[in-house]
Amino acid sequence: MSAVEELDEFAHDLLWTWQPRIENLFRTIDPEQWELTRQNPVLLLNQLGEAGVTRALEREDVRTALEVARMARSDYYDRNPRFMDAKAPLVVAYFSLEFGLAECLPIYSGGLGVLAGDHLKATSDLGLPLVAVGLLYKQGFGRQEIDAAGRQVEVYSETRGSDLPVRRVEGVEVEAPIGSRAVRIGVWRAQIGRVPLYLLDTDLEANPQDLRAITDRLYVPEPDRRLRQEIVLGIGGVRALHALGLTAGVFHLNEGHSFLCAIERIRELRASRQMTLEEARLVARAGIVFTTHTPIAAGSDYFEPGLVWDHLGPYLSQVGISFDRFMDLGRQRPGDPRERLCTTYAALRLADQSVGVSRLHGAVSRRLWKDAWRGLPESQIPIGSVTNGVHMPTWIAPEIAELLRRYVGPDWWDLDGRDGRWHAVFEIPAADLWATHLALKGRLLDFSKRRAEKPRDLDVDALTIGFARRFAPYKRANLLLQDPARLTALLNNSKRPVQMLFAGKSHPADEPGKDIVAKIVELARQEPRVVFLKDYDIELAGYLVHGADVWLNNPRRFLEASGTSGMKAGANGALNVSILDGWWDEAYRPELGWAIPSGATLERPEIDDHAEAEGLYRLLEREVVPTFFDRDKDGIPPHWVEMMRASIRHTATAFSARRMVIDYFNLAYAPGARRVEQLRLLPDWGG
Numbered sequence: 001m002s003a004v005e006e007l008d009e010f011a012h013d014l015l016w017t018w019q020p021r022i023e024n025l026f027r028t029i030d031p032e033q034w035e036l037t038r039q040n041p042v043l044l045l046n047q048l049g050e051a052g053v054t055r056a057l058e059r060e061d062v063r064t065a066l067e068v069a070r071m072a073r074s075d076y077y078d079r080n081p082r083f084m085d086a087k088a089p090l091v092v093a094y095f096s097l098e099f100g101l102a103e104c105l106p107i108y109s110g111g112l113g114v115l116a117g118d119h120l121k122a123t124s125d126l127g128l129p130l131v132a133v134g135l136l137y138k139q140g141f142g143r144q145e146i147d148a149a150g151r152q153v154e155v156y157s158e159t160r161g162s163d164l165p166v167r168r169v170e171g172v173e174v175e176a177p178i179g180s181r182a183v184r185i186g187v188w189r190a191q192i193g194r195v196p197l198y199l200l201d202t203d204l205e206a207n208p209q210d211l212r213a214i215t216d217r218l219y220v221p222e223p224d225r226r227l228r229q230e231i232v233l234g235i236g237g238v239r240a241l242h243a244l245g246l247t248a249g250v251f252h253l254n255e256g257h258s259f260l261c262a263i264e265r266i267r268e269l270r271a272s273r274q275m276t277l278e279e280a281r282l283v284a285r286a287g288i289v290f291t292t293h294t295p296i297a298a299g300s301d302y303f304e305p306g307l308v309w310d311h312l313g314p315y316l317s318q319v320g321i322s323f324d325r326f327m328d329l330g331r332q333r334p335g336d337p338r339e340r341l342c343t344t345y346a347a348l349r350l351a352d353q354s355v356g357v358s359r360l361h362g363a364v365s366r367r368l369w370k371d372a373w374r375g376l377p378e379s380q381i382p383i384g385s386v387t388n389g390v391h392m393p394t395w396i397a398p399e400i401a402e403l404l405r406r407y408v409g410p411d412w413w414d415l416d417g418r419d420g421r422w423h424a425v426f427e428i429p430a431a432d433l434w435a436t437h438l439a440l441k442g443r444l445l446d447f448s449k450r451r452a453e454k455p456r457d458l459d460v461d462a463l464t465i466g467f468a469r470r471f472a473p474y475k476r477a478n479l480l481l482q483d484p485a486r487l488t489a490l491l492n493n494s495k496r497p498v499q500m501l502f503a504g505k506s507h508p509a510d511e512p513g514k515d516i517v518a519k520i521v522e523l524a525r526q527e528p529r530v531v532f533l534k535d536y537d538i539e540l541a542g543y544l545v546h547g548a549d550v551w552l553n554n555p556r557r558f559l560e561a562s563g564t565s566g567m568k569a570g571a572n573g574a575l576n577v578s579i580l581d582g583w584w585d586e587a588y589r590p591e592l593g594w595a596i597p598s599g600a601t602l603e604r605p606e607i608d609d610h611a612e613a614e615g616l617y618r619l620l621e622r623e624v625v626p627t628f629f630d631r632d633k634d635g636i637p638p639h640w641v642e643m644m645r646a647s648i649r650h651t652a653t654a655f656s657a658r659r660m661v662i663d664y665f666n667l668a669y670a671p672g673a674r675r676v677e678q679l680r681l682l683p684d685w686g687g
């Protein structure tokens with residue numbers, strides 16, 4: 001392989017997103033272009049052209065960086081990952097409408113996508129046999145701009161496959177039914193270390209215009225467009241795996257979006273093995289794992305019977321399932337012909353293992369979806385939980401990772417949470433940890449000038465609170481604005497100054513959410529210690545979770561399924577100040593963060609916004625701020641640093657994507673693969 005081809009290989013393996021030594025190769029080639037391309041190695045190389053790349057390779061610094069990148073790559077691939085010898089008989093196929101892997105692959109919108117991306121990275125680290133399936137959108141999720149009135153506007157731009165870290169799989173095309181028509185689907189492949197991600201694309205010349213547009217954009221609001229995307233993902237996805245020669249037995253559906261994958265499995269089994277509908281349903285079911293990610297019924301997709309009939313009528317007769325039975329799979333009250341099809345009910349009824357994304361969300365889900373099992377008491381509803389986790393090598397700052405490497409060990413990212421070596425986190429000298437943190441905070445404050453709606457000179461010595469998430473009303477980004485005088489006093493105490501960094505987008509159709517963006521922007525335009533950072537994305541999230549002192553999360557309780565940004569922050573030593581919701585309900589301990597008091601319980605879920613704002617002000621005024629400004633003779637806050645160590649030690653292990661993937665393996669993938677294999681071996685059903 002020539003060096004030019006080798007660079008191209010590096011650019012097409014997203015391993016660089018969690019191997020700083022590989023990322024550094026691209027940065028070295030052209031630091032300015034690297035930032036201008038939004039860290040897109042493929043676009044960078046395309047712009048340089050073969051002559052430019054050849055010239056770069058003549059430079060000493062580039063040759064050294066290439067040598068280092070080669071070392072990083074072989075360190076990674078030569079290591080025997082944990083599951084390499086697990087001999088799992090069947091491949092797991094992971095389905096999601098979005099994957100958040102890098103800024104330069106705009107096929108995600110937020111938390112669900114980043115979680116799916118982290119799942120793939122951790123799976124690669126562990127060597128689990130898994131392939132992923134999603135869609136390749138021509139336009140990413142809109143970039144956020146703020147207009148003169150302070151309101152969010154979305155700007156869409158088109159991407160070309162040849163400028164993205166993906167490659168077309170030549171010679172593979174499949175079809176999926178859209179009513180009595182068929183849409184042709186092309187397949188692209190992205191490489192995430194050891195894990196392939198197959199991305200489906202309907203923008204082919206063979207398709208009429210309306211079908212070409214199916215994969216235009218993520219999360220289109222119109223139900224008919226949404227259903228078409230779900231047909232392509234679910235039905236097209238299973239067919240694409242076949243066309244690629246991959247035999248998956250276990251299918252992991254994320255959200256109800258991919259529930260049609262289970263129906264296509266049933267169709268296949270019936271066609272290839274002459275099974276009855278019931279037989280096929282049971283065999284398919286044995287390998288279906290479903291994760292519900294939202295805690296409200298309105299978060300699901302709902303499809304009118306007429307729409308479903310128009311799009312899936314002919315297909316359902318091929319499957320051999322009556323339209324009414326199919327609709328009933330997705331109804332709260334089967335038999336009610338007017339009720340719409342809810343994809344979450346359908347997925348729950350088709351899956352053998354269903355889970356929520358934190359322990360508390362498991363309980364919320366058992367209550368929310370109990371009608372899928374009418375007559376069962378709530379405590380026996382078969383929805384469990386696998387708590388989310390984040391990919392630590394992606395989200396922990398390289399400087400903190402270096403401390404972990406030195407004190408815990410070079411394989412810190414691959415160690416079990418129970419491993420005694422983790423105690424060494426408490427041996428990191430306070431001066432080192434604090435200096436590292438201040439450097440990261442300084443980098444965040446510098447970066448904030450590039451993204452700030454109104455740039456400010458922020459103070460590295462002020463207590464810096466980060467708040468970044470989707471601006472949906474239940475997340476209450478404006479909770480601290482309830483009492484403006486008290487907020488001003490908190491920020492502008494001359495001995496103990498506090499500053500706040502906000503970031504987040506609203507869904508394009510969420511007007512109340514956009515009102516909250518406007519309120520925060522207005523505050524930031526007036527108050528020098530508050531900054532609104534535009535266009536929250538993976539890059540900005542990295543700077544924020546590395547550099548914030550405090551990570552604030554104050555949703556209405558029970559509405560945050562898990563929340564993962566707090567895990568990213570906590571693993572870097574930011575201290576969480578959060579409502580006991582989602583992951584924090586199981587992670588909170590007084591030695592590593594704070595719980596904002598909330599009176600809401602599962603039995604009495606009523607929320608008192610006013611009382612919770614009061615609780616938050618008091619917590620900040622009486623505990624958080626004093627602990628931060630309590631300094632020893634060297635200017636270090638001893639108790640704060642001790643909490644940082646506890647936060648890193650606990651969060652980096654218990655809330656890692658590594659732990660999450662192992663939990664899925666033990667709870668769902670391995671048992672599912674065994675069941676499918678046993679059913680396959682039954683003599684009547686043949687090989």
Ligand SMILES: *Cc1c(COP(=O)(O)O)cnc(C)c1O
Nearest residue numbers: 110111469537538541563564565
């Ligand atoms: C982690 C992350 C999220 C999800 O964080 P929550 O705490 O669940 O809101 C959303 N967007 C980006 C860019 C992220 O990195």
